[in-house]
Amino acid sequence: MGDFFISAEDLSNHLATAKPVRIFDVRRPPAIEPDSRFLPGSRWRNHVEAIDWADGLSRDNLIVLNCMHGHNVSQIATALLREAGYNARALTGGVDGWIEAGLPTVGQSRMCPVAATPSTWVTHLNPRVDGVACSWLITRIIDPDAVFHFAEAEWIIDIAEELSGVAFDTPGAVIEHDGDLCSFDTLMREFDLNDPVLAQLAAIVHSADTHKHDLAPEAAGLASIMRGNSILGKTDHDVMQLGFPVYDALYARLKLSRDESHRPATDDGLRGNSNGK
Numbered sequence: 001m002g003d004f005f006i007s008a009e010d011l012s013n014h015l016a017t018a019k020p021v022r023i024f025d026v027r028r029p030p031a032i033e034p035d036s037r038f039l040p041g042s043r044w045r046n047h048v049e050a051i052d053w054a055d056g057l058s059r060d061n062l063i064v065l066n067c068m069h070g071h072n073v074s075q076i077a078t079a080l081l082r083e084a085g086y087n088a089r090a091l092t093g094g095v096d097g098w099i100e101a102g103l104p105t106v107g108q109s110r111m112c113p114v115a116a117t118p119s120t121w122v123t124h125l126n127p128r129v130d131g132v133a134c135s136w137l138i139t140r141i142i143d144p145d146a147v148f149h150f151a152e153a154e155w156i157i158d159i160a161e162e163l164s165g166v167a168f169d170t171p172g173a174v175i176e177h178d179g180d181l182c183s184f185d186t187l188m189r190e191f192d193l194n195d196p197v198l199a200q201l202a203a204i205v206h207s208a209d210t211h212k213h214d215l216a217p218e219a220a221g222l223a224s225i226m227r228g229n230s231i232l233g234k235t236d237h238d239v240m241q242l243g244f245p246v247y248d249a250l251y252a253r254l255k256l257s258r259d260e261s262h263r264p265a266t267d268d269g270l271r272g273n274s275n276g277k
Contacts, residue, residue, distance in 0.1 A: 120165030
């Protein structure tokens with residue numbers, strides 16, 4: 001099969017690195033229902049229009065196409081893109097195979113359905129730990145094409161409504177602090193993110209954002225770095241972009257630690273050989 005396909009395991013490992021990858025869900029619209037699940041960072045596209053919507057994407061970066069089962073729909077889109085010179089692959093087993101492998105998925109939200117058009121998000125000026133974490137989660141997991149705007153707190157809700165966008169990390173928004181939950185937590189809840197690694201990251205974000213640094217050993221360092229980024233960044237978008245690699249690194253480290261803890265020990269790792277060596 002060559003490199004036409006990519007397995008769920010290989011794609012999952014790829015997503016935990018800094019290597020660029022775009023994932024497009026090309027299921028036919030009738031196959032997508034309100035309770036359908038999506039791969040992290042995927043956006044819906046029409047499979048027969050692949051050449052049109054791929055215009056502007058890098059031909060060097062990996063592009064992964066998934067449909068329901070990994071059969072003809074994603075393979076048609078993959079073939080079209082490969083013929084045009086793109087580094088495209090079809091996901092083996094499609095969404096069903098990804099779910100069967102126990103890998104994390106994203107649910108649909110009434111606020112930001114998985115669609116072809118970029119979503120719009122509005123938050124407060126001077127984002128720090130929670131605000132940057134939410135922006136990272138949106139961009140990496142929910143919508144890689146998301147557009148962000150920053151505004152004074154009293155105008156965030158109004159601006160979001162006028163732009164048909166989503167307000168977050170501000171009082172009165174759906175995505176805000178809720179009891180013991182920070183905005184990162186409520187964002188995960190809204191999109192029903194079932195990634196255990198994200199749950200671990202959420203605990204670090206919560207600890208750093210609420211200044212309860214005893215809850216996670218990484219919290220004090222994360223808070224300090226985000227404070228430093230707010231000094232280095234000339235604009236709020238700069239601060240956001242400076243913070244993304246920090247969360248990428250934390251996610252990668254947490255995923256590696258989790259993968260290693262779930263990896264069966266080999267016989268050699270458990271005991272010596274029969275000669276006692």
